[in-house]
Amino acid sequence: MEDVIVVEGLTKRFGNFVAVNNIDFTVKEREIFGFLGPNGAGKSTTIKILITLLHPTSGSAKICGYDVVKEPYNVRKKIGVVFQDRSSDRVLTGRQNLDLHGRMYTMSKEEREKKIKEVLRLLELEGVENIRLNSLPEGVRRRFEVARGFMTNPKVVFLDEPTIGFDIKARRDLWSQIKDAKEKEGSAVLLTTHYIEEADYLCDRVAIIDHAKIVAIDTPENLKKSVGTMLISFQIGDKNGNGLSYFIDRVKRLDWVIGVLKDNNPIILKIEKGEGRVLDLIEFADKIGFEIISIDEREPNLEDAFLYYTGRTIREAEGG
Ligand SMILES: Nc1ncnc2c1ncn2[C@@H]1O[C@H](COP(=O)(O)OP(=O)(O)OP(=O)(O)O)[C@@H](O)[C@H]1O
Ligand SMILES: [Mg+2]
Known part of the structure; x- marks a missing residue:
């Protein structure tokens, strides 16, 4: 055409x-x-x-x-x-x-x-x-x-x-x-x-x-796909005051975590598909002094693609 x-x-x-x-x-x-x-x-x-x-x-x-x-x-x-x-x-x-x-x-x-x-x-x-x-x-x-x-x-x-x-x-x-x-x-x-x-x-x-x-x-389909196959997004509470960067540093080393899409609340991780990721993460967080307040496992949407390509959410980009 x-x-x-x-x-x-x-x-x-x-x-x-x-x-x-x-x-x-x-x-x-x-x-x-x-x-x-x-x-x-x-x-x-x-x-x-x-x-x-x-x-x-x-x-x-x-x-x-x-x-x-x-x-x-x-x-x-x-x-x-x-x-x-x-x-x-x-x-x-x-x-x-x-x-x-x-x-x-x-x-x-x-x-x-x-x-x-x-x-x-x-x-x-x-x-x-x-x-x-x-x-x-x-x-x-x-x-x-x-x-x-x-x-x-x-x-x-x-x-x-x-x-x-x-x-x-x-x-x-x-x-x-x-x-x-x-x-x-x-x-x-x-x-x-x-x-x-x-x-x-x-x-x-x-x-x-x-x-x-x-x-x-x-x-839109390809933009979403380019982010990865599966994401896990969650709000986290810092029970012992260790700091979110400590949490990120530890969670990155889990063998099913591919990368960190967003490193502040809500944190978004790129993960390998598999059973029981949500429970694994809740247990892992608890073990190192954090609590998961809400959690959601999903395929990437276009908002995630925006974040992936620009490093920020569109709301953050608009200062809101
Ligand atoms: N005539 C102009 N003189 C100086 N700066 C300008 C002029 N027109 C636009 N700008 C600046 O260029 C940038 C891009 O503006 P533009 O209007 O293209 O943005 P936009 O993507 O359409 O955003 P919005 O969502 O606000 O409509 C802005 O920082 C704006 O302040
Ligand atoms: Mg405009």
């Missing part, structure tokens, strides 16, 4: 600060590609370069073969954009916003009518299209923005943090609407998120981005 986004050595500096550091990636036709990273990782900056709103400091990016610096007008014809900051005119109705957008893209009246009908259906907005946006809930307004992103038959739709501030139900609804819309429209989607579940559920491939760099790119 054709690559609709090709990014090579892309870098953006603001003064001495490097916001995007030499990143490379490609996105295939009809793929949903996710940028997973904490606040300030450089996600929006990358999107702004790809949608031709910012010039890169160095490196190159092409959308459907068009260079974002040299051929911005051709790029814009190929894309739909949903900004991180809300960007609809709230005095207008949803339908008026969509129509205005179609006019800006010089779509004919018939084309606009047809397309509006289609995107209203895909985003489940039928029935509220003639209400002013400022009288609608935030989540519905957001869906109108996503609908607008698909208005102009784009080859690539950029969604910058599409579900930020949504509750779980609204988030899940939008996920399936995005999937349907991209299937129906045949677009590729590049979305940014700091929600692990969003990247996991929605994306064919995920780039983990941290401190302006892409540290891994793969399918």
Whole structure:
């Protein structure tokens, strides 16, 4: 399949600060590609370069073969954009916003009518299209923005943090609407998120981005697999004040422990599959003066993959 986004050595500096550091990636036709990273990782900056709103400091990016610096007008014809900051005119109705957008893209009246009908259906907005946006809930307004992103038959739709501030139900609804819309429209989607579940559920491939760099790119499945086969995660209490580093040092030497993924509460160990690990660990901890407060044996999830590649959890990375 054709690559609709090709990014090579892309870098953006603001003064001495490097916001995007030499990143490379490609996105295939009809793929949903996710940028997973904490606040300030450089996600929006990358999107702004790809949608031709910012010039890169160095490196190159092409959308459907068009260079974002040299051929911005051709790029814009190929894309739909949903900004991180809300960007609809709230005095207008949803339908008026969509129509205005179609006019800006010089779509004919018939084309606009047809397309509006289609995107209203895909985003489940039928029935509220003639209400002013400022009288609608935030989540519905957001869906109108996503609908607008698909208005102009784009080859690539950029969604910058599409579900930020949504509750779980609204988030899940939008996920399936995005999937349907991209299937129906045949677009590729590049979305940014700091929600692990969003990247996991929605994306064919995920780039983990941290401190302006892409540290891994793969399918969610492969990212999880790269962590290991089995993990054991537990909260531990230090009964005798020996210190967690003492515990870590001892537990590392158990023959079924492959490595330490996280060395503070909750501690996460990479382990060999086998029977009775949980009980073994509880006994071992007790013997050396520690108590296990809660414990869980599981296969790696995408959160673990984030930790594996960045050395911290996404919550820690966001300072929370
Ligand atoms: N115009 C600018 N001038 C100076 N610094 C900037 C500018 N735009 C972004 N930055 C900085 O670049 C870094 C990356 O910002 P960016 O908005 O790309 O992050 P992000 O991954 O989208 O994070 P968020 O989750 O906050 O949206 C941040 O430290 C930000 O403060
Ligand atoms: Mg951002």
